[in-house]
Amino acid sequence: MDPMLTPAGLRAVPELSYLTAINVARYRAIMKFIYMEYQRLKYWLRPEEIYEGVQAWGVLEGYTQEQCLSDLESLKAWGNLASRHDGGRALSVEEYMRKKSQYLLTPYAIEIERMLEALEKVKGYGGSLETTYFDTITACIHEIRLSAMEFETGEALRNWEKLYEAFKTMHENAADFIASIHSIQAEEMMATEGFLALKDNLVNYLQHFVKGLQNGAYKIEGQLQRIGDGLRDAYLEKVLADELGKPRLEEGKSPDELRVELQQGWDNLKRWFIGDEQELSELTLLERATKEAIAKVVRSAVRLQERRRGGMSRRNDLESLGRKFAQLDSLEEAHKLAAYVFGLFPSRHLQGLDERGTERTDASTWDEMPNVRLIRTRSRKRSNRSSAEPMRNYAAKRESYREQLLQQLEEERAFVEQMRELGKVRISDMPLLKSKERMRLLQWIGRCTATASKAFITADGYRISLVIPGDEAEEDAILRSEDGNLMMRNYTIEVAGGEAAHG
Known part of the structure; x- marks a missing residue:
């Protein structure tokens, strides 16, 4: 089932306020420095260290230490930083009582900085179509079917993390890659002459993925269908027990929340490969999208080749062909040469009921009476009628048809x-x-x-x-x-x- 939406999930996010504040450059510089120190395993920082680190970059002109202290307090008020009193180096009571703090990134701020770091690296959709993830998923599900009831402590969680990480990475990479083919940059690139050199490799890459999808993914679909509800629930309970067995220093999710999250993850996995009664599986949609991408690449290459051929002069070829026709001695040979060079001329297909005189299968078409069909002109020019036409009388035709019917x-x-x-x-x-x-x-x-x-x-x-x-x-x-x-x-x-x- 889908996770419940609570009022807490709709709250404002003050931790993002520093990204749109007036002094955004100062806040971004402070948060960037503290995050880089966090990655170096240095967590609590004094204001002096933060100020010196920001000043070393030379991106803020006229920035003072008082402004840095004010910015740190603003970031603390928004929930991006936590602070504690720093009195360990005080040499007197007055110095100890003077307000001095150390600052630490909050969990929200760490995730925000990670997101910003990832956004800076985005140059397009990226993604890839890798079939190795299917092998990992197949191995994990096969292990569940054979040994789920015999997992030792920690093995179920290890299996689940490996399984879901491969599934999530495969899905995100495939979705990003298919989206990149339909992006504006890809459309522009497919219209250039240089695309012809990449066409074969790209088509082979997509075809290889489709083959791997058909060979590996449908095996996963069959194995998932063999896992009943009882085995699934027992496996997820073992995963839940391993997750709850981890030592935690902070308050985490409740067992019921973790159980719902695991059930939702399994449902996502099963819906992706098998689908449900309302809609097709994501596996089927991905295969269809990949085949459409192959067709799009081929169409773009064909258009480029036709455009390239359209600019070529055929004068020499036509002159050589004309000389060959001039050297022929008979009309029959000219007809044969024309058939080889030009092929059949465009034909017209006329639909209607053929009035055959016999049902014999060995009767030749040329022995049948011709069926006359009146063909209307396709010209858009209206003919100038000199006089009005009289109303047509079909009485004789109706009488003839009546006698024939009688x-x-x-x-x-x-x-x-x-x-x-x-x-x-x-x-x-x-x-x-x-x-x-x-x-x-x-x-x-x-x-x-x-x-x-x-x-x-x-x-x-x-x-x-x-x-x-x-x-x-x-x-x-x-x-x-x-x-x-x-x-x-x-x-x-x-x-x-x-x-x-x-x-």
């Missing part, structure tokens, strides 16, 4: 009546059929097999049913028609009823 219905009724007179008839006993009758019979068989009752009723009330032969039935039959013979199963077809039956 003729088709009459032929269908005649065939249905013919089949009704035959009663139950098998395919092997069918008479010689016309081409249209054969097509209509196959349509009937298709409609019957598509229903559970293996039957259907026509618009005129005829009931057409089909009996499918069993596996032990005789061999397949041949349906004979004017345009050829069709071998098929020996169905039994029955036509019954009609308009009289419903009357």
